[in-house]
Amino acid sequence: MTDAGVQTAPGAEAGVPLSRREFLNYLWGASMAVFLAGAGGVTLWFALPRFREGEFGGVFTLPIANLPPPDSPPADFPEGRFWLVNIGDITVQDERQPADYPLEPGVKAIYKVCVHLGCLYKWVPTNDRFECPCHGSKYLKSGSRIDGPARRNLDMFFIEVLDAAGNVLSRTEPRLGSQEGSSVVIPPEAVSLRIDTGRRVSGASNSKPGGGI
Numbered sequence: 001m002t003d004a005g006v007q008t009a010p011g012a013e014a015g016v017p018l019s020r021r022e023f024l025n026y027l028w029g030a031s032m033a034v035f036l037a038g039a040g041g042v043t044l045w046f047a048l049p050r051f052r053e054g055e056f057g058g059v060f061t062l063p064i065a066n067l068p069p070p071d072s073p074p075a076d077f078p079e080g081r082f083w084l085v086n087i088g089d090i091t092v093q094d095e096r097q098p099a100d101y102p103l104e105p106g107v108k109a110i111y112k113v114c115v116h117l118g119c120l121y122k123w124v125p126t127n128d129r130f131e132c133p134c135h136g137s138k139y140l141k142s143g144s145r146i147d148g149p150a151r152r153n154l155d156m157f158f159i160e161v162l163d164a165a166g167n168v169l170s171r172t173e174p175r176l177g178s179q180e181g182s183s184v185v186i187p188p189e190a191v192s193l194r195i196d197t198g199r200r201v202s203g204a205s206n207s208k209p210g211g212g213i
């Protein structure tokens, strides 16, 4: 018990009155403890990965065997919301490819959302291109826009190619003269791909009829 209006420190002997200064010190200490616990929690929250491996927003690791052969139709990965495209020599030489976006052989993981207003575009095998059902934007397998109201090429996700020891052999790089990501070369010793759906690389500006800057 304490007298009315007299505080007692936690764990202090009952009956020993607490001065105003001591009481304020305890209060300050308790406030700091609460603040530091909160700050630590916030730091931990930002330090932890937000998304698990294999869910959209996180990283997808695929064996090289899952790659479609060069120049084949794009492979659909709905859980990662991307098309995996293997650009070979035939795709590089496609006459429809706009001259402003020369291609190199390699792999791209192309985000499935149309860069015009966000619809899901489709692969149309008979026309060998992606087409958006909403307003008619059209894109080549490379991700380059060739028609419609979209004003840039399709976005893609960052890729790393790994060997058996987990070393990075090649990765998406910014293409010279463009903000767009490059095709990623697959060296012979590659065993897997890491596709980071939390790192999206915007397609380059493209607004001319037929595609181009």
Ligand code: FES
Residues within 6 Å of the ligand: 114, 115, 116, 117, 118, 119, 132, 133, 134, 135, 136, 137, 148, 149, 150
């Ligand atoms: S949302 Fe695709 S063309 Fe408009």
